[in-house]
Amino acid sequence: MTSWVEHAIWWQVYPLGFVDAEREALPPGTQPVHRLDRLVPWLDYLLELGCSGLALGPVFASGSHGYDTTDFFRIDPRLGDDADVDRLVDACRERGIRVLLDGVFNHVGRDFERFRAAEQGDADARRWFRWREDGSPDDFEGHDLLVALDHDEPAVRQHVGDVMRHWLSRGADGWRLDAAYQVPSSFWRAVLPSVRAEFPDAWFVGEVIHGDYAAIVDDSGLDSVTQYELWKAVWSAFNDRNLWELAHAVERHSEMMESFVPLTFLGNHDVTRLASTLEHPDHVGHAVAVLMTLGGIPSIYAGDEQAFTGVKEEREFGDDAVRPPFPDDPSGLAPFGEPVREVHQRLIGVRRRHDWLAHARTTVEHLDNTTIALRSTGSGGAVTLLLSVDDEPRRFPDALGGTVLAESGGGDDPLLLEPHGWRLLG
Known part of the structure; x- marks a missing residue:
């Protein structure tokens, strides 16, 4: 893993929603509408929160939501043009902020363009795509507007490599690879070496929802994948008051x-x-504490740190609620989000001061249905996270004592948690 990633904490933005762009191309x-500049006033906010990277959702020309790309070399006119993205990247560079792009490959x-040519009978273009026996194009998970590429085609491999190199040369630091779980590992294994040869510090993370994560990384040559198992276990364990589920996920994570x-x-x-998923509002701090004390490269979805709510629905435009427009600058945020932002800032600060946690291994030191103690150890020492989702005060074993680094409440006894409390000990 390239060295700068060990210190990365991402603030993820879905640009088309953030800037309130039109739903359709x-x-x-x-003429392009120059909206990417609306992200610049948020860069200092990103840093004040404690993050160090801007993970951008799709910014390339597309038909609607950004994941139906029409031109990988052109910025979506709803967001602006090359000059707009150059200004954003330059503004990030001035502040030491890393930039991650979203590649839908x-x-x-x-x-x-190549699909339009294929539909018109161009034989070379047809080789770019997968076709069913009835002659219709294969698609992505039943979405007929999303045409599946043929990843065995050399021209597709060349095109994706060219796209990666182009935007890395324009200042990007890495790529989130959308739906990487649908792409053969052999494709990434074929494409990435030539990109890495030119950009050895670039970081590549694949979107993988389920499966053998370690095997996928090993087979594909990716640096990392998304940890959906841990995501699910965190909110599910807290909602069900079943911390055995969290313990199992933590062990698998380590x-x-x-x-x-x-x-x-x-x-x-x-x-x-997150605020809509968790049934108990006090458990937001629990979740953030887990995120910031386990090994990994943490990512905060913009707005979660402000207690934004939104429920994803399985219907057309069902993602709109979780991809809302943001104010022109942070001064336009509602005041109700400040306590949640403060918890994020405090725990991200702990992570920044203990950056060895990126490689930490975590063990379960105490466990029952409603309380758990997680000890994360690494080259810089150890921290112990105490969590309770119990309605009554709970005291943890004496062996878990330490200095308080952060907590949800006070008290003279560091091992005694208030109902639904958390405490991090060093």
Whole structure:
């Protein structure tokens, strides 16, 4: 893993929603609308929160939501143009902020130039895509507007490599690879070496929802994948008051850490907001404490740190609630989110001061249905996280004592947690 990633804490943004862009592509010939600049006033906020990287959702020309790409070399006119993205990257560089781009290389939109040529009978273009026996194009998970690429085709491999190199040369630091679980590992194994040869410090993380994460990383040559198992276990264990589920996920997570460093998260643009998922509002701090004390590369979905709510629905435009527009600058945020932002800032600060946690291994030192103690150890020492989802005060064993680094409440006894409390000990 390239060295800068060990210190990375991402603030993930879904640009089209953030800037309140139109749902559909602009008509051909329409002048770009320069909206990417609206992200610049948020960069200092990102740093004040404690993050060090901006993980951008799709910014390339597309038909609608950004994941139906029509041109990987052109910025979506709803967001602006090359000059806009250059200004954003430059503003990030001035502040020492890393930039991660979102590459949708499993499928494309139907207005992708090579697909239009394929539909018109171009034999070379047809080889770019997978076709069913009835002659119709294969698609992504039943979405007929998302045409599946043929990853065995050399021209597709060349195109994806060219796209990666182009934007890395323009200042990006790495790629989130959308729907990487649908792409053969052999494709990444074929494409990435030539990109790494030119950009050895670039970081590549694949979106993988389920499966053998470690094997996928090993087979594909990716640096990391998204840790959905941990994401699910965190909110599910707290809601069900079944911390055995969290313990099991933590043990599996530590096993993964022997092979690679996962991208960890509590929310993203594809799932219901954290504040809407957790049934008990006090458990937001618990979740953030887990994220910031386990090994991995943490990512905060923009707005989760402000207690934004939003439920993902399985319908057309069902993602809108979790991809809302943001104010022009942080001064426009509602005051109710400040306590949750403060908890995020405090725990991210602990993570920044203990950056060895990126490679930490975590063990379960105490466990019952409603209380758990997690000890994370690494080259810089150890921290112990005490969590309770009990309605009554609970005291932990004396052997777990230590100096208080952060907590949800006070008290003279560091091992005594108030109902639904948490405490981090050093």
